[in-house]
Amino acid sequence: xxxxxxxxxxxxxxxxxxxxxxxxxxxxxxxxxxxxxxxxxxxxxxxxxxxxxxxxxxxxxxxxxxxxxxxxxxxxxxxxxxxxxxxxxxxxxxxxxxxxxxxxxxxxxxxxxxxxxxxxxxxxxxxxxxxxxxxxxxxxxxxxxxxxxxxxxxxxxxxxxxxxxxxxxxxxxxxxxxxxxxxxxxxxxxxxxxxxxxxxxxxxxxxxxxxxxxxxxxxxxxxxxxxxxxxxxxxxxxxxxxxxxxxxxxxxxxxxxxxxxxxxxxxxxxxxxxxxxxxxxxxxxxxxxxxxxxxxxxxxxxxxxxxxxxxxxxxxxxxxxxxxxxxxxxxxxxxxxxxxxxxxxxxxxxxxxxxxxxxxxxxxxxxxxxxxxxxxxxxxxxxxxxxxxxxxxxxxxxxxxxxxxxxxxxxxxxxxxxxxxxxxxxxxxxxxxx
Numbered sequence: 001x002x003x004x005x006x007x008x009x010x011x012x013x014x015x016x017x018x019x020x021x022x023x024x025x026x027x028x029x030x031x032x033x034x035x036x037x038x039x040x041x042x043x044x045x046x047x048x049x050x051x052x053x054x055x056x057x058x059x060x061x062x063x064x065x066x067x068x069x070x071x072x073x074x075x076x077x078x079x080x081x082x083x084x085x086x087x088x089x090x091x092x093x094x095x096x097x098x099x100x101x102x103x104x105x106x107x108x109x110x111x112x113x114x115x116x117x118x119x120x121x122x123x124x125x126x127x128x129x130x131x132x133x134x135x136x137x138x139x140x141x142x143x144x145x146x147x148x149x150x151x152x153x154x155x156x157x158x159x160x161x162x163x164x165x166x167x168x169x170x171x172x173x174x175x176x177x178x179x180x181x182x183x184x185x186x187x188x189x190x191x192x193x194x195x196x197x198x199x200x201x202x203x204x205x206x207x208x209x210x211x212x213x214x215x216x217x218x219x220x221x222x223x224x225x226x227x228x229x230x231x232x233x234x235x236x237x238x239x240x241x242x243x244x245x246x247x248x249x250x251x252x253x254x255x256x257x258x259x260x261x262x263x264x265x266x267x268x269x270x271x272x273x274x275x276x277x278x279x280x281x282x283x284x285x286x287x288x289x290x291x292x293x294x295x296x297x298x299x300x301x302x303x304x305x306x307x308x309x310x311x312x313x314x315x316x317x318x319x320x321x322x323x324x325x326x327x328x329x330x331x332x333x334x335x336x337x338x339x340x341x342x343x344x345x346x347x348x349x350x351x352x353x354x355x356x357x358x359x360x361x362x363x364x365x366x367x368x369x370x371x372x373x374x375x376x377x378x379x380x381x382x383x384x385x386x387x388x389x390x391x392x393x394x395x396x397x398x399x400x401x402x403x404x405x406x407x408x409x410x411x412x413x414x415x416x417x418x419x420x421x422x423x424x425x426x427x428x429x430x431x432x433x434x
Contacts, residue, residue, distance in 0.1 A: 038214045041205055045154055051177075052151040052160045053207045059165055062126050062148040065211065069125050071224035074308045074322075075213065078315045081322040082124045085344065086352050087117050089377040098369040106134075106141040116355060118144035119198065123351055127211035129198040130159060131355075133181065133362055136191045140366045142359075145195060152197070152207040157183065159195050181362075196358055198351075212347075216314035219307045226304050316347050321381060333382045340380050352376060 039056040042048065055061045069076055090113040093099050102112040115131070122144075123129040130145040149161045161176045162168050168175070179185045184192035199209025213220065312319055318339045360371040390399065396416065397407055408416065 037217065038210055041207055048154065051153060053154060055151060055208055059151070059168075062128070062150075063166070065126050066148055068217070068220050068224070071227075072220045072311070073227075074223060074311050075220045075315075077322040078312070078317050079121075079124050082315075082317075082348070083117065083121045085321075085340075085348050085378075086120045086124075087113065087376065088379040091116065091374060092377045093371070093374045095370045095373065098363070098371065098374065101363075101367075101369060106143050108143075110142075112142065112359075115142050115144045116359070119355060120351070122147040123198055123355070125211065127199060127202075127209040127214070129355075131196045131198070131358070132178065133194050133196070133366070134191060135184065135194075135366050140363065142362075150197075153177070156180070156207055159197060196362075198355060198358070200351075212316060213311065213314040216311045219310040219314075223304065223307045223311065226307070316343075318343060336382050337380055340382075344378065 039061050042054065045053075048054075056064070069079055091102055093102070104110075105112045105115060119129045119131050126147040128147050128150070130147060130150050132143040132145050134141040134143065145159075145161060149163055149165070151160045151162070151165065152158075153160060157180050159178050159180060161178065162171075162174055164171065164174075177185070178193050178195045181194040181196045184194045186192050202208075202210045308319075320336055320339055321343060356374070356376060360374055363369050363371050363374075394402075396413065400407060
């Protein structure tokens with residue numbers, strides 16, 4: 001009997017836990033860190049179990065950049081304008097054979113402008129862009145490859161493409177490997193494939209490039225969160241102008257109905273600045289009136305201004321070129337053209353020439369086209385046509401012909417010119433005494 005008690009006490013002591021002391025810290029935690037920094041490239045290549053170099057801690061940094069490009073208005077406007085200015089009016093050549101080829105450069109029927117525009121868009125959005133070249137018997141096809149699907153190989157001589165890198169371990173068989181240009185990978189049908197990787201030099205980065213706006217990643221996130229915050233505030237904000245407490249008898253059912261009606265009438269669109277009445281059950285105290293002053297109009301306006309300024313600066317951009325309004329700077333056409341010329345020479349020209357140079361190299365090496373005059377026609381956002389007076393360059397008769405008006409005879413023309421001179425000289429044109 002005593003032996004059983006000993007065993008029972010031993011078993012009990014094994015699972016026995018002392019009660020927690022009062023005021024003892026039981027657990028702790030920190031708020032979630034949502035800051036977005038540029039990922040560091042891994043230096044320990046030999047320890048990687050996979051054939052590709054991860055881009056970001058979770059290998060999804062391009063996907064994060066893609067999401068950011070859709071959630072901040074200022075950021076997206078600048079990206080789109082950069083692409084528009086880089087492409088201008090598209091590729092142009094006087095060579096008929098090359099011009100015909102540029103209208104159909106792959107099996108999908110894409111034009112060269114279609115393909116290069118996507119490459120340019122990826123370059124500005126991700127800092128990396130991929131142009132695939134397919135060479136067969138008597139043809140050269142060009143394809144754009146989505147930068148979010150591309151990862152570099154360990155030796156930097158191959159690009160691995162996968163449609164869903166978040167689930168690559170379950171679908172690794174879908175990976176397509178292509179050699180980096182000028183190397184080509186031959187297929188069973190004697191078709192050769194290669195891919196050009198466009199990126200800018202970035203210190204400590206050997207495999208991938210980084211976009212211009214890398215330093216403003218946090219500001220882009222803030223810009224998107226400000227919009228979400230204000231939208232949530234408008235939808236769920238409790239915004240009465242006053243709360244009036246009244247003594248009254250009310251059942252639980254009636255109280256719930258009152259709560260539902262208050263929620264419906266005091267939140268959402270067109271429901272701010274109303275008065276909330278609260279009926280207290282059996283309260284004999286005097287009625288109480290609390291006036292609420294809402295001083296939070298325009299939440300985060302100052303923060304949004306700072307955020308937009310940092311986004312614009314990181315892009316090396318001028319807001320006037322993307323339709324972004326800046327107080328106190330209207331700008332005429334001449335000023336906008338001056339800003340355009342500065343941006344073209346400092347931001348757009350280098351990547352534009354980089355992509356054009358590689359395209360001409362490919363076509364010259366793998367086809368018989370004359371690419372000497374192949375170029376991109378730049379298109380400024382405004383022209384100086386509005387500042388030109390047509391009468392300084394065309395005659396009255398030419399002007400009437402343009403507007404399908406009958407020509408004037410010599411007497412009518414002389415009379416018109418006399419009246420015109422009177423107006424220009426400030427003479428009273430009603431004086432007919434002479």
